[in-house]
Amino acid sequence: MRYRRLGGWGVQVSVVSLGTWLTYGGSAAQDHADECTRRAHELGVNFFDTANRYQNGQAEEVLGKALARIPRDTYLVGTKVCNRMADGPLGRGLSRKHIFGQIDHSLRRLGMDYVDLYQCHRFDPDAPLEETARAMSDLVQMGKILYWGVSEWPVQEVRRVVRLCRSEGWAIPVSEQSQYSAIWRSVEDEKLSHCGEAGLGFLAFCPLAMGVLAGKYRADGSASSGDRGSSADGWVMSDYLEPGVLRAVEAFRDVARAAGCSPANLALAWCLRRPEVSSVITGASRLAQLEENVRAAELDVDTGVLQRVSDLFAPVAVG
Numbered sequence: 013m014r015y016r017r018l019g020g021w022g023v024q025v026s027v028v029s030l031g032t033w034l035t036y037g038g039s040a041a042q043d044h045a046d047e048c049t050r051r052a053h054e055l056g057v058n059f060f061d062t063a064n065r066y067q068n069g070q071a072e073e074v075l076g077k078a079l080a081r082i083p084r085d086t087y088l089v090g091t092k093v094c095n096r097m098a099d100g101p102l103g104r105g106l107s108r109k110h111i112f113g114q115i116d117h118s119l120r121r122l123g124m125d126y127v128d129l130y131q132c133h134r135f136d137p138d139a140p141l142e143e144t145a146r147a148m149s150d151l152v153q154m155g156k157i158l159y160w161g162v163s164e165w166p167v168q169e170v171r172r173v174v175r176l177c178r179s180e181g182w183a184i185p186v187s188e189q190s191q192y193s194a195i196w197r198s199v200e201d202e203k204l205s206h207c208g209e210a211g212l213g214f215l216a217f218c219p220l221a222m223g224v225l226a227g228k229y230r231a232d233g234s235a236s237s238g239d240r241g242s243s244a245d246g247w248v249m250s251d252y253l254e255p256g257v258l259r260a261v262e263a264f265r266d267v268a269r270a271a272g273c274s275p276a277n278l279a280l281a282w283c284l285r286r287p288e289v290s291s292v293i294t295g296a297s298r299l300a301q302l303e304e305n306v307r308a309a310e311l312d313v314d315t316g317v318l319q320r321v322s323d324l325f326a327p328v329a330v331g
Contacts, residue, residue, distance in 0.1 A: 013056025013309050016290045020211030021159070021186050023128075025088060027284055028309045029059035030302070031217060031293040036062065037070025039297055042077060048296050049078035053087060055306045061189075061215070061293050063092035063133055064118050076122035084124070090189075090215075091118050092133035092163060106136035106144040115156050130157040131189055135165045142180075145173055149182035161187035161212070167202045174210050185212060187290070192216035193225060194264075194282050194321055195257060196331035204288045213290035216283050220294065220305075222249040225279035227265050229258060251330040260328050264321065271317045280308035282321050 015024040030052045036045045049060065060079065062071045072091060079087065093114045096104035104110065118127060130151065132144065148160040162170060162185055170188055177184040188207055190199050196218065207214045220226050229252075251257075261275075268278040283292050296302035 013306070015058070016213075018129075018159070018186050018213035018290050019207065021213070023088070023159070023186075025059040025213070025291045026057045026309065027289075027291055028057060028280065028306050029061060029215075029291045029293050030057050031295050032060070032062040032071040032075050033066050033217075033295060035071075035295050035297055036074040036078075037067035037072075040074070042074055045074045045078045048299060048302050049075070050082070051299060052296075052302055052306070053082055055303070056309070057306065058086065059088045059090065059291055059293075061090045061217075063095070063131075064097060064114055064121075065092070065095040065133065069097075069117070069121050072118055072121035076124065080123060088128040089122065089124065090129035090131060090161075091122070091127055092131040093118070094133040094136055106132055106139040106147075108143055108147040111144070111147045111151070115151060119156065126155055127157045129159050129161055129187065131161045131163045131187070132165070133163050135162070135169050141169070141173055141176060145177055145180075145182055148185075149177065152183040159183075159186045161185050161189065161215075163189040164191070167206055170203070170206060170212070171210070174212070187213040187215055189215040189217060189293070191218045191331065192283055192289070193219050193221045194279060194325045195221045195225065195252060195329055197325075197329045198331045204286055208288040214286075214288045215291055215293055216289055217293045219283045219292040220276055220279050221252050224249065224252040224257070224261055225264065226274075226276040227261065229253060229261070254328070254330065256328045257325075257330065260325055263324055267317065267320055267324065271313060273311060273313070274304060274307075276304055277308040277311050278313065278317070278321065280305065281311045281313045282318055284308070285313075285315075285318050 014027045062075050151157045192199050265275050268275040280292050294305040
């Protein structure tokens with residue numbers, strides 16, 4: 013396993029990490045989550061990502077139980093706050109009230125004394141930026157979180173909050189988590205370069221485009237039984253199943269084969285070609301899938317191959 017610093021900070025994360033969206037507390041039972049988490053840790057994965065909203069808190073509970081037998085000083089846990097967790101005006105957002113209440117709920121579900129990385133799970137236009145940033149900084153001072161970050165924030169708001177924290181002497185966010193893959197590339201315009209300049213680590217989620225870049229889907233958009241495209245969660249990936257995208261994926265599989273690696277490995281290596289990317293967050297519904305993804309950490313791909321991938325998907329990028 014290889015490791016990279018989280019932006020300009022001293023903490024180092026595995027370049028391939030394990031996420032829990034749609035799996036832990038959902039499609040993955042506790043015994044499977046235990047096995048995947050333990051195996052990931054054995055392979056060098058040291059960052060595990062979740063959110064309070066995933067499966068209405070069940071993902072945090074399952075992950076906490078899976079990590080309980082692993083020494084706490086050997087891994088990092090990231091969770092998130094912002095999305096709705098209860099009815100009414102206090103049930104969501106980035107107010108001090110909601111942030112302080114939700115960190116305690118997350119710590120209880122995880123069975124932990126602190127969270128390594130607490131992330132603002134979308135920007136909240138209804139909460140003053142000063143209130144949100146001060147609340148997160150105070151949690152750092154209280155020891156309930158070690159670092160804080162943001163997820164899917166507009167780049168102008170990332171700039172604003174970094175400037176604000178520096179001017180006020182508050183804890184500065186250390187990371188931005190956004191969707192990034194060879195198909196979904198909107199962050200390349202500004203966000204990646206800004207993260208590099210500001211010293212923020214970039215955490216890429218959906219680097220395999222919900223399995224499309226792993227070659228799970230045919231050019232007609234159909235999916236084999238058990239894949240997300242054929243499930244109730246298929247709506248989240250409708251953009252990926254455009255005929256033009258899937259034809260490009262077929263050509264991508266040929267590029268991977270010629271390079272001597274799997275499509276999944278090449279897709280992850282493509283994301284990691286950017287030095288601003290600290291880690292790619294992958295999911296795993298099967299142990300073999302986890303082990304395949306982790307192999308991308310050691311992959312050395314020729315820059316010419318990576319450029320071919322960029323050129324191949326540029327005309328059909330959907331984000």
